[in-house]
Amino acid sequence: MSGLIRLRGFIQAMTRLADAGATERRWLTEGAGLLRGLVAVDDWLPDDLAEAGPAYRQNLLHCDPAERFCVVSFVWGPGQRTPVHNHTIWGLVGMLRGEEVSTEMRPNPAGGPMLPGQVDRLRPGEVVPVSADTYDIHVVENAYSDRTSISIHCYGGNIGAVARSVFDPATGATKKFISGYSNALVPNLWDRSKELAA
Ligand code: FE2
Numbered sequence: 286m287s288g289l290i291r292l293r294g295f296i297q298a299m300t301r302l303a304d305a306g307a308t309e310r311r312w313l314t315e316g317a318g319l320l321r322g323l324v325a326v327d328d329w330l331p332d333d334l335a336e337a338g339p340a341y342r343q344n345l346l347h348c349d350p351a352e353r354f355c356v357v358s359f360v361w362g363p364g365q366r367t368p369v370h371n372h373t374i375w376g377l378v379g380m381l382r383g384e385e386v387s388t389e390m391r392p393n394p395a396g397g398p399m400l401p402g403q404v405d406r407l408r409p410g411e412v413v414p415v416s417a418d419t420y421d422i423h424v425v426e427n428a429y430s431d432r433t434s435i436s437i438h439c440y441g442g443n444i445g446a447v448a449r450s451v452f453d454p455a456t457g458a459t460k461k462f463i464s465g466y467s468n469a470l471v472p473n474l475w476d477r478s479k480e481l482a483a
Contacts, residue, residue: 291329293474295319296347296356299439303353309375312354312441313414317377321412324379324437330358331472335382337362337433342467345445347474352443357466359425361385361434366426369399369452370462374441376415380407383434387413387425392457399454407436422452 298319302311323329334344341361348355361383369390378387389402402420406428407413415421427434438444444464451462 288329289331289472289474290480291323291326292346292356292472295323296474299354299356300349303349303351309416309418309441312375312439313377313416316354316439317412317414320377320379320437320439321410324381324412325410327381327409330381330435330437334358334468334472335360335433335435337365338467341365341367341427343445343464344468345466345471346437347471348443352446353441355440355443355445357438357440357444359385359436359438361427361436363432364427364430367424368462369422369424369454371417371421371449371452372415372440372444373417373421373447373449374444375417376441376444377412377439378407378415379412379437380409381435381437382409383432384408384428385425385434385436386428387423389420389423390452390454391422397456399452399457424454 302315337360344358346356346358385407387405390399391402393400405413445466449462450459452459
């Protein structure tokens, strides 16, 4: 199995999980297992969705038609990072290529600069959950200053359309944030001609 067949199989399995009415707990365990399978092999992400830009890119790979989940490739150019942000819905982050560092950011009870919390470094093949039930505010950056890193994320909704927040790390002030996506076209998972011809 190679190429987009792998992504298609993953999306089909995630859709079955959605159809089974998965709770957040099931998404974060069974969905994590599925994502672990997807990022175990780095041979399927189309090159145009793996290319770094002037800022990090958030490319939609698939959104469930009922917006129960979505799949996104995050492409980090050297040294690129997100703003401090939250999600408000569950998420799964799987490292496909390179490494990234996620740092929890906590409001300062005394006011002033936000305080860094737990720091996690994600290596290829690893999958971690994010959940508003545990802690939901972080900043994510490429662990490398000299190469691209790519992670594959799933969220419990259409993340590009979710009204959430970015935070000013100097003051903790919040601003409404609807991220959208960097790409205009999603991968074509449904041309089966090559497999059928084989
Ligand atoms: Fe995030």
